[in-house]
Amino acid sequence: MPHGSEPRTETAAQTGTEAISKELTIPKLFLQRCREYGKNKVAMREKEFGIWRPFTWEDYYENVKQICLGLVRMGLQREDRVALMGANRPEGLWAEIGSMCAGGVCAWLFQESLHDEVQYIVDHSDAKFFFAETQEEVDKALEIKDGCPKLEMIFWDDPKGMRDYTREDLMSIRRLQELGRELDNEDPDRFERLINQGHGDHVCLQFYTSGTTGRPKGVLLSHWNMLTMGRNLMAVDPCYETDDFVSYLPFAWIGEQMMSISCGLQVGYAINFPEEQDTVMENIREIGPHVMFAPPRLYEGMTRRVQVKYMDAPWIKRKFYEFGTSIGYRMAEHKFQKTTPPWYLKLINGLAYITLQKKLKDHLGMSRLRRCYTGGAALGPDHFRFFHALGVNLKQIFGQTEIAGISIVHRDGDIKFDTVGKPIPETEVDIAEDGEILNRSPSVFLGYYKNEEETEKTKKDGWLYTGDRGFIDEDGHLVVFDRSKDVITLSDGRPFAPQYLETRLKFSPFIQDAWVIGDQRDYLAAVICIDYSVTGKWADEKKINYTSYRELSQKTQVYDLIQKQVERVNKDLPEPARIRKFANLFKVFDADDEELTRTNKLKRPVVAKRYKDLVDAIYSDTDTAHLDLTIAYEDGREQHIKTDLLIRSTEA
Numbered sequence: 038m039p040h041g042s043e044p045r046t047e048t049a050a051q052t053g054t055e056a057i058s059k060e061l062t063i064p065k066l067f068l069q070r071c072r073e074y075g076k077n078k079v080a081m082r083e084k085e086f087g088i089w090r091p092f093t094w095e096d097y098y099e100n101v102k103q104i105c106l107g108l109v110r111m112g113l114q115r116e117d118r119v120a121l122m123g124a125n126r127p128e129g130l131w132a133e134i135g136s137m138c139a140g141g142v143c144a145w146l147f148q149e150s151l152h153d154e155v156q157y158i159v160d161h162s163d164a165k166f167f168f169a170e171t172q173e174e175v176d177k178a179l180e181i182k183d184g185c186p187k188l189e190m191i192f193w194d195d196p197k198g199m200r201d202y203t204r205e206d207l208m209s210i211r212r213l214q215e216l217g218r219e220l221d222n223e224d225p226d227r228f229e230r231l232i233n234q235g236h237g238d239h240v241c242l243q244f245y246t247s248g249t250t251g252r253p254k255g256v257l258l259s260h261w262n263m264l265t266m267g268r269n270l271m272a273v274d275p276c277y278e279t280d281d282f283v284s285y286l287p288f289a290w291i292g293e294q295m296m297s298i299s300c301g302l303q304v305g306y307a308i309n310f311p312e313e314q315d316t317v318m319e320n321i322r323e324i325g326p327h328v329m330f331a332p333p334r335l336y337e338g339m340t341r342r343v344q345v346k347y348m349d350a351p352w353i354k355r356k357f358y359e360f361g362t363s364i365g366y367r368m369a370e371h372k373f374q375k376t377t378p379p380w381y382l383k384l385i386n387g388l389a390y391i392t393l394q395k396k397l398k399d400h401l402g403m404s405r406l407r408r409c410y411t412g413g414a415a416l417g418p419d420h421f422r423f424f425h426a427l428g429v430n431l432k433q434i435f436g437q438t439e440i441a442g443i444s445i446v447h448r449d450g451d452i453k454f455d456t457v458g459k460p461i462p463e464t465e466v467d468i469a470e471d472g473e474i475l476n477r478s479p480s481v482f483l484g485y486y487k488n489e490e491e492t493e494k495t496k497k498d499g500w501l502y503t504g505d506r507g508f509i510d511e512d513g514h515l516v517v518f519d520r521s522k523d524v525i526t527l528s529d530g531r532p533f534a535p536q537y538l539e540t541r542l543k544f545s546p547f548i549q550d551a552w553v554i555g556d557q558r559d560y561l562a563a564v565i566c567i568d569y570s571v572t573g574k575w576a577d578e579k580k581i582n583y584t585s586y587r588e589l590s591q592k593t594q595v596y597d598l599i600q601k602q603v604e605r606v607n608k609d610l611p612e613p614a615r616i617r618k619f620a621n622l623f624k625v626f627d628a629d630d631e632e633l634t635r636t637n638k639l640k641r642p643v644v645a646k647r648y649k650d651l652v653d654a655i656y657s658d659t660d661t662a663h664l665d666l667t668i669a670y671e672d673g674r675e676q677h678i679k680t681d682l683l684i685r686s687t688e689a
Contacts, residue, residue: 123170
């Protein structure tokens, strides 16, 4: 047992949920659902050419069976690796489940991954087959194929641009399915025999970590890991077969697999795929999902949209907004404090709901939401208050890929925005002597692929060493301080989590991203990435001329604007935790520049190295920093940048 407080745990028996048999696998569960619903229920929908196209569970079954048997015909053996890359589409899930049915192990890649990232994951995972959606993904696969000796075949989905691709190691998914149908005709029972050979302890997914500190690690998750996590989450927050879920986050992120696969197959709700990435918010509004899971970036973006509409609205609408949100905030505070609001406040809130909250929730696609989750990074308290003021049941979760997505979640009626909630059933939480958060549950991963050393460091005696620091408060809630490696020391010697300030800053509609620095320095400082569209619109209204992000970010009036946002955050903070200087960066942080992970988490060691000259200038007497660096684009091009950035001090 690790040292620390008594571990907090909840058992499945306490919630009345059934234990999952070790014999159960994702393909076996898939088969059960297909037999149960057949052609009588929609399994998924995809919007194409403006029309929502439904697929029944019978359609789901046939497509998965054909891909599975096609892969077997092509030589897929049990435990062979299959890499997948593309947008959220039915074909992606068909290929994933089909590979699992044949005993394969799936490794998803982010669609925006660059050449080096693709080659590393495909080679490291020992992928035998590669599923690509479009010509772009096919080109990436062909570019890296010579460096991946175990990669034999590339399957593509979208025929656009593929007419002249005649290589023998390329095949369309349609042709693969034809091979599957041929094998099915020869051996009609083969598909279900393959499914029945699986066991819950077998590896089903190989996820790659975000790589904030080095090369991504391959996390091995079993069917048992995935299914127990989904069952235990739904013991806290039940989902139903009549629910709708919108799948738009990358399949390479554990959070999407958690909802689409782990929970989706267990209850059989409908999964909806947007038409394009640019139409996600519009498609979410059309569907009106019952449950939603997203990283903080999505909720920050929603908040920014509402704030911008408020700034653009006529006077009377702004007053209605101010009235409705002020009442909502008061009601939310009663909920957080677990106190009963007075009758007159309930009455006024009913009026605010009719005039504002209902319309705003519908505009955001949240009109039918029972609950929504955020995880993967911290969401600021201002954003939490904002959504609860609208009556949205937003909850924080805590988890990571190594525990199949989630171990802690807020309960209905017991939400504290400065915590991440309590353990889900069958999960134990402990705090080590150095403050590191430890988890133990049936969902803890099997280990890292081809990395025994890191496995032994991360998983000890069944406990997952998360790398995060925190504590358990008096109500049994887990408070996450920050990643251990990211905690800084203030000028008075106290530890401090910079992400707290960063999330507070990002509540401003004018700030897209922020990086707080100052470990063991005399004061804290911030590097700000302005939101180009919002700040640009503000500049247009002020008749401020600019031609680019770089020029706009360095305008004196923009610095004045950002200084007000920084000083607003400073007001509630003790002296050592206040931001004393800031600089507006000439661009946004970008995953293609390796400044962010593909899940949009800041790579602090990378940005600290890249912007060392800026940091040095901030902690000197100068008011200007000269930068000389190279930035990369998604298509592989590079550009050399030389620029000067202003440094501004805030008011004491």
